[in-house]
Amino acid sequence: MNQPVLVSTALGLSTPDVKALIQGATIAAVAEIFLEAGREFALYFRNDFSPQLRSPSREEPTEVSETVKMAAIARCEGCQTITQRNFLPTLSRLTLWSLEDLEEILQDQGAIFLAHLRVYRLPEAIALPCALPTQDRLGIPIALPVPIAVTDSVPVLSDRTFAYRRSQLEQFLIPLHPELDALQGAIANLARSQPTAQNLDDDLQQFLGFGNPVPVISEDPDLTWIRTIATVAHSQDAEGFAKLVRQGLLKLGFSGPELLPESLIAEEEFDFYCETPYLMVGQCSAKNPKTAIADNPVQLLTRAGNHLGTERSERAIKWIVAAGDLTVDALKVAIENQMNVIHPETLQSLVHLQAKYKGSVDLLKLKQCLRQDPYGWADDKVNSYIDKVKESIELRSRIIKLVKRHLENARLELAGVEALHALYVSSHPHHFIPLKEMHEILIELSSPLTGYLGRIKGSEWQSDRFYYLRDLSP
Structure with missing residues (x-):
């Protein structure tokens, strides 16, 4: 959170859910109601959670009032409404919840409200007198007795990692490399204090396709x-x-x-x-x-x-x-x-x-x-080849700027191939390129060796999505 905020509501979740959110193991929480994007909450949890279950146990509600510690702030970036059972096996693989738990929630509520939470650690926990959430109040925002003024917070996940995880949830994409995904999530926390772990985390992010931009290289001394x-x-x-x-x-x-x-x-x-x-x-x-x-x-x-x-x-x-x-x-x-x-x-x-x-x-x-x-x-034909290469570079520079401008204007984090191609065609370019060629250029620009764009791989090439990293000056 770049600007100071005043948080007046809290979101009570199960202990494993809150710990997983703070550790960056997940970005998702099951809410009892649809949460609007932009809402901000303090996160707190029950202490009497049964560790044998992956989701909250269905125990009788008891209201407990005591001083609790708010260790993190979360902003809702979006909320999925899931009503189809066939999505649940994939959702179970992408979250902490078992298939049985998800099926039970869907049956009880008729829909699963999956909140995408961008979590920020606080410099130190804030203690407040608050009623611990009972089972029937988990996932429902409640008013805090005293608003929390947050002026300094650290995001648990980087922008790229969060966008990658969110894209997986939105498209129900099974990770191509689940072991590396798990390893990257575990190393991400260690990387905050260990430079060697940071290097490994950077490499894993690049391999998985959502790494931070490749550093801009200065002018070639040659x-x-x-x-x-x-x-x-x-x-x-x-x-x-x-x-x-x-x-x-x-x-x-x-x-x-x-x-x-x-x-x-x-x-x-x-x-x-x-x-x-x-x-x-x-x-x-x-x-x-x-x-x-x-x-x-x-x-x-x-x-x-x-x-x-x-x-x-x-x-x-x-x-x-x-x-x-x-x-x-x-x-x-x-x-x-x-x-x-x-x-x-x-x-x-x-x-x-x-x-x-x-x-x-x-x-x-x-x-x-x-x-x-x-x-x-042969100067003319060699210079003609040089001109063709320059035209190719100018085309790629234009596509990069198109991605950047589209994401900024639409306030999006990712853009699909078809949307970008439609924008390119509507700009009346001198050189028309078909959709497949547009995708090939986007793939080239999102290679870790170039690092002009980033890519979130879809289930097929049409569902690939891209984000801006850095400019290419023609």
Whole structure:
């Protein structure tokens, strides 16, 4: 509770129910009447509860008046009315109550009023003279003799954990990993005082799908040298330029010892070479932009044939990163032998994109780009690929903002796939996406490795629900 509140009513429950709520083992309480969302109560319980039963025993009512301790405050976030018996087995698995107890309550009352309580611990218990709830008064709000002013309280469960548990109850979702759910609930209390337990709790929450947002990562320090690629290329520093090109290729995800920035440039070898994720060879040319390049394509073709053999040479992706222009004859050789010649500025843009949005450059899709016409000068097609990646990032950024705005405007914690898709379509986007693709993007954005959205898994993909974690700046 962020604001001071004055609590004038109490909700009496059984001892196990109150203890479970305070410990975070449950968020649900069975009320005798429908409780409106937003109502706040002090929680207290009977001391004469029989420990052999999971729900209050049906004993004769006796009114006991004594000083009782209020150890927690609860706010009702919603109340389910359950009238169908077929929901009870699932409800029993999600709560503390046995199936027999739930069936008895449903038979006696005709409905089960399941209150979703957000519980807050008080700094210290507050003692008040109050009538302990008799059996026929359990689950019914009663007036306190003196209102309780609450100025400082601590939520038992985090926002994400509470939303996760509430979604399970609302949709009657059996946990996919009940043992891990139970373990996470037990560790959550320990995590308040033990940093190592907190780390395990964070990992379990991420695995179960309701963890806190992934920390925002600061700007990639590699951007410092990435921004110098084009400048060094035009400085006539051939060795320095070759080192930067190899660093850039490593940043893109290519690998191999020949790509190490400190590798020496040998006359009989390539300026860069790798076999993972596919065979690639290349040359660099850091020259004055006014000087035409005459021999790079011929050198690359000769060295590829000598070093790789005919079959592997034809299969290899061939790149030339050149600061200057090609002669007419050199351009002809590049085109005839399916070489891709790009300016340093294009390589810098590609590597910059990967550094700013890790994993955004798909090397297999880049290979498809480099394997298609036109050959020779290939800046346009590579820049076209870069633009497509940026459009994909902008689309995802727009979807994240849509989720955030929808939840804020509707005052909701979670949003369904169909509702989000309808909002997206109604916004008249430039790029239409079908419902299934929308879901796939939401799944991608809610991965623990990205952490832009959170996800509460439903029984099927259409019932998945999502919540906002952090922005993606395009």
